[in-house]
Amino acid sequence: MTEETNIVHIERPEAVETDVDTLVSIPTSARDRMREAMRQAGLSQAAAAREISISPSALNQWLQGKYAGSNEEIEAKVENWLSARGREDAAAGGLPAIPAFFRSPSSQKILDTLAYGQMAGDIVCIYGGPGVGKTVSLRQHRDTNPSVWIATMAPDSAPVVPALEEVAEAVGIKDASGGARKIARAIRRRVEGTRGLLIIDEAQHLSVAALEQMRSIHDATGIGLALVGNEAVYARLTGGTRASHFAQLFSRIGSRLFISRPTIGDVRALAAAWNVKGKAELDLLQQIASKPGALRGVSKVLAYAAMSGGEAEITVSALRHAWSNLGAQE
Secondary structure, eight states, X not given: XXXXXXXXXXXXXXXXXXXXXXXXXXXXXXXXXXXXXXXXXXXXXXXXXXXXXXOHHHHHHHHTTOOOSOHHHHHHXXXXXXXXXXXXXXXXXXXXXXXXXXXXXXXXXXXXXHHHHHHHTOEEEEEEOTTSSHHHHHHHHHHTSSSEEEEEOOGGGOSXXXXXXXXXXXXXXXXXXXXXXXXXXXXXXXXXXXXXXXXXXXXXXXXXXHHHHHHHHHHHHOOEEEEEESHHHHHHHHSTTHHHHTHHHHHTXXXXXXXXXXXXXXXXXXXXXXXXXXXXXHHHHHHHHTSTTHHHHHHHHHHHHHHHSOSSSOOHHHXXXXXXXXXXXX
């Protein structure tokens, strides 16, 4: 007599490929969410602390659960920061991809002038109104050519030493100090023999002495020098006391490029970068480009229209709506 045995067969589920990240539980505590947000954003604790407006040591201690002060206050600030980050990420997801650079007739002229200055080791001057694409063209030349440096000046850069500090930082010299002579020597050593191009953007802010200092760097090293800015740059070189102050610098300028306002070709090139081709749309964009802000204003209108239009294509009605909401008047 045999004893019957009930054998139960248990079927194993099919193997499923599982990403390791899916096995990690979603962080729920403020500390865990803070760590995860920093990881995703690539932020150091010091950088995150600056954004939250607390000290790095306080954030570090709070993350470790060792903060001796008001943990509730720190957590409230962290929660506000996390909420703001979430809103920014959500908004960024709805923003269109904005063309970083588009080749237009004016931008091509700027690039050609910069290329000449670098190739010939000459001084060039590029000047004109705002919103004609000067700055983005400068960056395009820098990003596509070796040994190109952009030093952007401001009103507080007018004296020689601050101007040299901006140039030193642009060419990769950190914490330049020791006075004009020492900084200028370090800059010359850094750029000599590079066949490079030093671009001084917003050059209208520089004093006579600072402009002459830029020329002396060019003379001593043989690198190209581009003086870029508004119409005041060229006006200062040609008017009034030019004979006594700028004669040597003015006589050395090998190429001068003046762009007063965007051309129709510039507007069409920008519109094409956004895939806008209709006549009504192009006419309106040309009208916008004639206003203060020029191509910069056109770019903002196109971005706003693309974000809020809700249509596959940017229409003239979407452009008018965007222009109106940006505070413009026809």
